[in-house]
Amino acid sequence: MFRLTAGKHRRRELGLLAASALMLTFLVPATASAATSQVAVTCYGGSVGISLPPNGYSGDYTTSSRCSDINLRIDSGGGQWVAVCWARHGTCQGSWTWVPEDVGYRVVATDVLDGTTFYFTTTGGGGTRGGRTAY
Structure with missing residues (x-):
């Protein structure tokens, strides 16, 4: 019973870790684009x-x-x-x-x-x- 519970928690942790990595993948390009846009606005402004x-x-x-x-x-x-x-x-x-x-x-x-x-x-x-x- 203990191993089954530990296995469930491990799968849950891995699932959360995978979801976090996926979110970071989508957030990083948006952040980079926002930073680039901010530089352009400041420069041309x-x-x-x-x-x-x-x-x-x-x-x-x-x-x-x-x-x-x-x-x-x-x-x-x-x-x-x-x-x-x-x-x-x-x-x-x-x-x-x-x-x-x-x-x-x-x-x-x-x-x-x-x-x-x-x-x-x-x-x-x-x-x-x-x-x-x-x-």
Whole structure:
């Protein structure tokens, strides 16, 4: 009789353990998605309006702790080829990023330290573009 009772309890414990593991499997992705969404909201929530010249340089911006990357969105005037330049060194990225109009934010520089002053250089366009940058 004792073994039967112990067996019932063991099966019950295993059933609870399996149910808990199943719940964790469903909770972890939801938590990760919520965390990712919160980061995006915080990053883009600090975006600022910009004006990009057709061929030339934008104003200076300084990165914050809101984003680890520099993101750019073009709202009007058409797409644009963009590179990020570092004000401290006066050097620019070796590659250009195409940022189309009205498709949301594009990452144009990754893993940028907080407090880094930067600007955009543009090429291959006619007319000024309006947009937003989040950094």
